[in-house]
Amino acid sequence: MSLDRVSLNTLTGRVVGQFVLGEFQRRYLYDTSWKVGGAELVQRDGQFSLHITQTKASPKPDEPTGFLGVDFGIVNLAADSDGET
Numbered sequence: 001m002s003l004d005r006v007s008l009n010t011l012t013g014r015v016v017g018q019f020v021l022g023e024f025q026r027r028y029l030y031d032t033s034w035k036v037g038g039a040e041l042v043q044r045d046g047q048f049s050l051h052i053t054q055t056k057a058s059p060k061p062d063e064p065t066g067f068l069g070v071d072f073g074i075v076n077l078a079a080d081s082d083g084e085t
Contacts, residue, residue, distance in 0.1 A: 003029055006050055008041065017050075028054060 004019045021029065028034055029052075037053040069081035076085045 006039075017048075019050075 004021070006017050006019065008015050008017065019029075029036075034054040034056045037055055039053070040051045042049045042051055067081075071079050071081075073079060079085045
């Protein structure tokens with residue numbers, strides 16, 4: 001499977017196109033932790049673009065290591081629970 005080509009079925013037969021990718025797009029397309037989803041072929045001003053969706057599971061959030069309270073006031077804009085203003 002080649003990730004830099006796309007094969008589309010048209011009314012006149014199958015068409016194979018080559019992706020023109022920027023560095024940012026190439027990095028995410030080739031990253032196997034992302035799953036390729038749907039695609040939409042868009043024509044604008046005689047140019048065709050293939051819009052591809054990708055998904056990836058969200059990372060687990062970090063466990064908090066401490067807490068800090070903040071009091072917003074009139075005299076001091078903010079004071080935290082450690083006594084800093």
